[in-house]
Amino acid sequence: MADSNAGIFDPDGKYEQGVLQVSKEYPRPKDGADFVYGTAGFRMKADKLPSVAMTVGILAGLRSRKLHGQTIGVMITASHNPAEDNGVKIVDPQGEMLEQEWEKYATYIANAKDQQEAQNAYMWMVKEVRIDQKKPANVIFARDTRPSGEELVRALKSGLDATGVTSVDYGILTTPQLHYLVKATNTKDTSHPYGEVSEEGYYNKMASAFKTAIEGIKPNGSVTVDCANGVGAPKLKELLKHLPSSSESGLDIRVVNDNVSNAEVLNKDCGADFVKTQQRAPAGFDGKPYERWASFDGDADRIVYYFTTEGSIFRLLDGDRIATLAANFLGELVQKSGLADKITIAVVQTAYANGSSTRYIEQTLKLRCECTSTGVKHLHHVAARSDIGVYFEANGHGTVLFSPQTLKRIHNHQPESPAQLEALTTLRALTDLINQTVGDAISDFLLVETILAHKEYTVREWLATYTDMPNKLGKQRVANRADFVTVPDSAERRLEKPAGLQERIDEIVAKYKDGRCFVRASGTEDVVRIYGEASEVFDCENMVREVGGEIERRFGP
Numbered sequence: 001m002a003d004s005n006a007g008i009f010d011p012d013g014k015y016e017q018g019v020l021q022v023s024k025e026y027p028r029p030k031d032g033a034d035f036v037y038g039t040a041g042f043r044m045k046a047d048k049l050p051s052v053a054m055t056v057g058i059l060a061g062l063r064s065r066k067l068h069g070q071t072i073g074v075m076i077t078a079s080h081n082p083a084e085d086n087g088v089k090i091v092d093p094q095g096e097m098l099e100q101e102w103e104k105y106a107t108y109i110a111n112a113k114d115q116q117e118a119q120n121a122y123m124w125m126v127k128e129v130r131i132d133q134k135k136p137a138n139v140i141f142a143r144d145t146r147p148s149g150e151e152l153v154r155a156l157k158s159g160l161d162a163t164g165v166t167s168v169d170y171g172i173l174t175t176p177q178l179h180y181l182v183k184a185t186n187t188k189d190t191s192h193p194y195g196e197v198s199e200e201g202y203y204n205k206m207a208s209a210f211k212t213a214i215e216g217i218k219p220n221g222s223v224t225v226d227c228a229n230g231v232g233a234p235k236l237k238e239l240l241k242h243l244p245s246s247s248e249s250g251l252d253i254r255v256v257n258d259n260v261s262n263a264e265v266l267n268k269d270c271g272a273d274f275v276k277t278q279q280r281a282p283a284g285f286d287g288k289p290y291e292r293w294a295s296f297d298g299d300a301d302r303i304v305y306y307f308t309t310e311g312s313i314f315r316l317l318d319g320d321r322i323a324t325l326a327a328n329f330l331g332e333l334v335q336k337s338g339l340a341d342k343i344t345i346a347v348v349q350t351a352y353a354n355g356s357s358t359r360y361i362e363q364t365l366k367l368r369c370e371c372t373s374t375g376v377k378h379l380h381h382v383a384a385r386s387d388i389g390v391y392f393e394a395n396g397h398g399t400v401l402f403s404p405q406t407l408k409r410i411h412n413h414q415p416e417s418p419a420q421l422e423a424l425t426t427l428r429a430l431t432d433l434i435n436q437t438v439g440d441a442i443s444d445f446l447l448v449e450t451i452l453a454h455k456e457y458t459v460r461e462w463l464a465t466y467t468d469m470p471n472k473l474g475k476q477r478v479a480n481r482a483d484f485v486t487v488p489d490s491a492e493r494r495l496e497k498p499a500g501l502q503e504r505i506d507e508i509v510a511k512y513k514d515g516r517c518f519v520r521a522s523g524t525e526d527v528v529r530i531y532g533e534a535s536e537v538f539d540c541e542n543m544v545r546e547v548g549g550e551i552e553r554r555f556g557p
């Protein structure tokens with residue numbers, strides 16, 4: 001509980017003065033549209049962002065003070081977006097996304113028109129949220145490889161310094177590494193430290209868990225990773241130094257699209273988002289039929305796999321495939337460990353999940369499957385309610401959560417046979433291998449490689465587990481994407497506004513066998529997204545094109 005001074009104490013008013021000063025230094029752009037803390041924080045053209053980054057520094061400090069000095073993280077990245085974009089997002093103490101209630105405060109202060117409004121916004125928040133300003137404030141931050149990151153770091157640091165926040169700059173990291181460090185920092189003096197508080201600690205944890213998870217198993221040949229010319233490239237190479245060599249382990253990992261010195265090629269015709277949305281291999285692809293490839297996105301929090309068949313037919317193994325593979329394998333391990341009556345598994349997806357994957361989870365794996373709105377923050381919260389919650393967006397963003405009670409069960413369970421011990425050892429290693437703070441391409445990559453090795457699956461066998469419905473993800477620019485509002489509690493599958501549009505979509509969809517189509521405003525790009533699936537490829541393409549055409553005609557820019 002905060003003391004009686006909560007919400008008002010500011011030693012000599014110096015933080016309030018600091019806010020006034022620093023907002024003068026970083027004025028809000030005059031021509032800018034309203035800033036909104038969206039699906040993954042603030043994201044837009046980098047030159048519009050310095051004032052926002054500064055206000056995020058102020059807000060992150062307030063959040064830390066509110067939480068009695070626990071360390072908050074700030075990541076500067078625009079992930080899969082083009083190089084000229086950038087973004088800034090806040091990470092809560094256990095490595096999770098910023099509490100939703102606070103998104104509106106972030107939006108509020110970012111939109112202050114001048115220094116006086118910024119100071120008023122700051123003072124209002126202190127009172128509204130009852131923040132005791134005597135409390136310490138700690139923030140750690142990092143950025144991806146975008147050149148604009150340097151200036152945004154300076155702006156962020158000004159906001160932190162102006163309000164007396166102690167901060168640590170971790171330089172260039174992947175987004176999930178920053179999430180890891182936030183949790184590791186906040187748990188370091190507890191009975192369950194998450195890991196060493198350093199980038200090296202992250203590699204050590206991953207590498208040692210991977211070695212245990214594949215002990216006695218022969219991994220499956222070679223895999224090539226397209227790193228989107230982003231931060232994942234140097235970080236994956238760093239991790240490789242901690243893994244057994246290919247001659248020791250039998251797994252040969254090749255890194256491509258690793259050019260981080262030329263910003264223009266970041267995410268350009270490569271990376272997880274390109275591969276998923278274009279449904280084709282990235283620039284530089286030279287895979288032979290059935291060779292295993294994976295793509296990270298620009299900040300290495302998403303991963304998809306793929307391969308080509310003879311005749312160069314492209315086959316995608318996306319987030320749904322990783323979710324089903326992981327849920328299936330974890331289910332087997334729980335069963336073999338003798339824990340089946342104590343631990344249940346659930347899968348969480350979004351409306352973008354392929355209908356076949358949902359049917360496979362419910363009907364073949366016989367697991368509970370839930371659907372939430374887009375954005376890992378939504379999936380994460382729902383997954384956290386299960387003993388083991390596997391959550392993945394189709395775009396390859398996801399992870400697995402083990403509840404504290406489940407972790408205890410797994411670690412305290414006494415195996416009754418060598419077979420149980422073997423399964424239990426792998427299960428325990430996976431609880432360390434999986435970055436439970438957030439979707440992590442590096443961690444998910446090692447997880448998939450572990451599972452493929454255990455199950456002796458090639459990509460062909462993995463793909464054969466079920467057959468995807470033909471699907472298409474389109475996007476359409478509109479005059480104002482904020483006009484597109486989804487029905488509450490529909491997991492974004494239906495539109496409430498613009499009036500009449502959902503009825504028109506329903507009419508179009510009804511013409512196609514097993515058609516399904518929904519439209520929602522993106523939270524990271526200035527477009528609305530259109531997802532469709534139908535039993536025939538041709539139908540699916542037509543349906544999405546028709547819906548897109550309707551939107552362009554009535555609501556286009």
Ligand code: G16
Binds near residue numbers: 375
């Ligand atoms: C972010 C979010 C994801 C979301 C994606 C696209 O990913 O973290 O959960 O799926 O944006 O969102 P939207 O459709 O609203 O643009 P990332 O990898 O860009 O941070």
